[in-house]
Amino acid sequence: xxxxxxxxxxxxxxxxxxxxxxxxxxxxxxxxxxxxxxxxxxxxxxxxxxxxxxxxxxxxxxxxxxxxxxxxxxxxxxxxxxxxxxxxxxxxxxxxxxxxxxxxxxxxxxxxxxxxxxxxxxxxxxxxxxxxxxxxxxxxxxxxxxxxxxxxxxxxxxxxxxxxxxxxxxxxxxxxxxxxxxxxxxxxxxxxxxxxxxxxxxxxxxxxxxxxxxxxxxxxxxxxxxxxxxxxxxxxxxxxxxxxxxxxxxxxxxxxxxxxxxxxxxxxxxxxxxxxxxxxxxxxxxxxxxxxxxxxxxxxxxxxxxxxxxxxxxxxxxxxxxxxxxxxxxxxxxxxxxxxxxxxxxxxxxxxxxxxxxxxxxxxxxxxxxxxxxxxxxxxxxxxxxxxxxxxxxxxxxxxxxxxxxxxxxxxxxxxxxxxxxxxxxxxxxxxxx
Amino acid sequence: xxxxxxxxxxxxxxxxxxxxxxxxxxxxxxxxxxxxxxxxxxxxxxxxxxxxxxxxxxxxxxxxxxxxxxxxxxxxxxxxxxxxxxxxxxxxxxxxxxxxxxxxxxxxxxxxxxxxxxxxxxxxxxxxxxxxxxxxxxxxxxxxxxxxxxxxxxxxxxxxxxxxxxxxxxxxxxxxxxxxxxxxxxxxxxxxxxxxxxxxxxxxxxxxxxxxxxxxxxxxxxxxxxxxxxxxxxxxxxxxxxxxxxxxx
Numbered sequence: 001x002x003x004x005x006x007x008x009x010x011x012x013x014x015x016x017x018x019x020x021x022x023x024x025x026x027x028x029x030x031x032x033x034x035x036x037x038x039x040x041x042x043x044x045x046x047x048x049x050x051x052x053x054x055x056x057x058x059x060x061x062x063x064x065x066x067x068x069x070x071x072x073x074x075x076x077x078x079x080x081x082x083x084x085x086x087x088x089x090x091x092x093x094x095x096x097x098x099x100x101x102x103x104x105x106x107x108x109x110x111x112x113x114x115x116x117x118x119x120x121x122x123x124x125x126x127x128x129x130x131x132x133x134x135x136x137x138x139x140x141x142x143x144x145x146x147x148x149x150x151x152x153x154x155x156x157x158x159x160x161x162x163x164x165x166x167x168x169x170x171x172x173x174x175x176x177x178x179x180x181x182x183x184x185x186x187x188x189x190x191x192x193x194x195x196x197x198x199x200x201x202x203x204x205x206x207x208x209x210x211x212x213x214x215x216x217x218x219x220x221x222x223x224x225x226x227x228x229x230x231x232x233x234x235x236x237x238x239x240x241x242x243x244x245x246x247x248x249x250x251x252x253x254x255x256x257x258x259x260x261x262x263x264x265x266x267x268x269x270x271x272x273x274x275x276x277x278x279x280x281x282x283x284x285x286x287x288x289x290x291x292x293x294x295x296x297x298x299x300x301x302x303x304x305x306x307x308x309x310x311x312x313x314x315x316x317x318x319x320x321x322x323x324x325x326x327x328x329x330x331x332x333x334x335x336x337x338x339x340x341x342x343x344x345x346x347x348x349x350x351x352x353x354x355x356x357x358x359x360x361x362x363x364x365x366x367x368x369x370x371x372x373x374x375x376x377x378x379x380x381x382x383x384x385x386x387x388x389x390x391x392x393x394x395x396x397x398x399x400x401x402x403x404x405x406x407x408x409x410x411x412x413x414x415x416x417x418x419x420x421x422x423x424x425x426x427x428x429x430x431x432x433x434x
Numbered sequence: 435x436x437x438x439x440x441x442x443x444x445x446x447x448x449x450x451x452x453x454x455x456x457x458x459x460x461x462x463x464x465x466x467x468x469x470x471x472x473x474x475x476x477x478x479x480x481x482x483x484x485x486x487x488x489x490x491x492x493x494x495x496x497x498x499x500x501x502x503x504x505x506x507x508x509x510x511x512x513x514x515x516x517x518x519x520x521x522x523x524x525x526x527x528x529x530x531x532x533x534x535x536x537x538x539x540x541x542x543x544x545x546x547x548x549x550x551x552x553x554x555x556x557x558x559x560x561x562x563x564x565x566x567x568x569x570x571x572x573x574x575x576x577x578x579x580x581x582x583x584x585x586x587x588x589x590x591x592x593x594x595x596x597x598x599x600x601x602x603x604x605x606x607x608x609x610x611x612x613x614x615x616x617x618x619x620x621x622x623x624x625x626x627x628x629x630x631x632x633x634x635x636x637x638x639x640x641x642x643x644x645x646x647x648x649x650x651x652x653x654x655x656x657x658x659x660x661x662x663x664x665x666x667x668x669x670x671x672x673x674x675x676x677x678x679x680x681x682x683x
Contacts, residue, residue: 395526
């Protein structure tokens, strides 16, 4: 066991947690300590070295902090709001919770039963080591449980704020959403930080269960200062005719990796997943997605786009696994990368594994620089090269942004993403966000 | 307005233009015809400053300025406009943003402030009618999914909004049906005046039935080998280009 693993176990021991979560915690701890530490020879971590994390001094839980409100811009929407600061619930900043939303510690007997039935069961902890760690650390967390046939009237907005602490510290984030037959909900997870240099490590895990005909919009927004360490995952089980519409965006950081695992377990399930990553400077970002088509008649449409600036690096690994029984599957996977610097680097690996014979699948990946023809076209109309480059870069991700269903999220992201390309409003004045 | 003297230009080490000279005065329409590979498109690309074209000899003055010394966008600000043979599709950038950026860039050069969104919309909605495109084309990505004819009409829309002093139409008629050809020609004719000049580059005489040129030049082997009035186009249509081969040498 590495020192990092050891320290992580000590952190688990230092927590107070509800007794009824003890089994899951013990199981997580067991998997965590018996697992081989990933190295560059571990396929799932081939491009993403954990060395910086391993060498980090993560021996303590982060303390709650005040005064962050003036430094974090929240998404402006009418929502059920849960705010966690360095992993600690902030009741002042949070709103009153409807009966469908509860923190694990406040769960009723019925809600405990839902949590016990599903928490840690959607995610494959054999494959996802840091999900095992999340189990070992589970104490605080959010349950969204929507009963059969109901629609949550307001989106659930979970804001996780990171602030720098005196010593490097750790925060854990856990969300479980269970939508019963025909239920509908929107869940927005927003990981933000103050602009100060961060020194923390966030381990976050979301599990989603969509039962027959349930429908969910899920957003995961990772916009944190570039020194943060963040390993996260979204894992979903989709049953008959369930629909998951996912959108994720990440700025890079010292170490940032997000895994998406979606399991089509019922016929007619539908996944639409879109992602954007925008690393710059020396930042790093890694998206690993794995879609399991276990049964017939399911559909997946997955589109990820990245723009890499400066000396940044990105990894995109998109796997779609179509099992032998998954006839009549429709699956599409596209990953396009725009490199705005010749020192940026991306590793993209779309993988289709098909064992059924009657399926329609397509996948593609591209890595390119700004289209010279388009640049010339804009310049020939009098637009400066700099402005043209920004318009074209923004346009590259705007195609995905335009499809964001929740207007508040679109309004939030548009101007903030544009500002990543330039601080000069003169150069941004012809970018529109609709 | 435009004076080209002994222009030599190459693409990837291949000499395309080999001593082209041309004088265009305000208000004139010049047609440049010629066989494939004669350098017709190269001329437009060199004049607008496209990357990959190098000029080894000759000079080009535009409204008294050394054109070849100006950047791509500066040439546009000075009033030069190229209607592309193959307009570029730019998904994710709306036609509206694109057009407004172009108009504002020109205004900026003239020392004017940006048009407000409302003012611009009003102008664009008015002008787009003249090229027979639906208003919805303003909201779509630049040329994204436009048919060949729609792309060319979008070029004319840009031309009308930017009001350039010299317009180069690079094989604007290629791939157009007769209706689209008329829309394009009407757009050009509506913009003709005593100050504005046109260079109409085309392979076929057909376009010149609608846009009547003052002069017709035959480009062959990288130079102008014959010049005449509009009747020269008819002669070319009847006889082809081969009878001029002898004049190349």
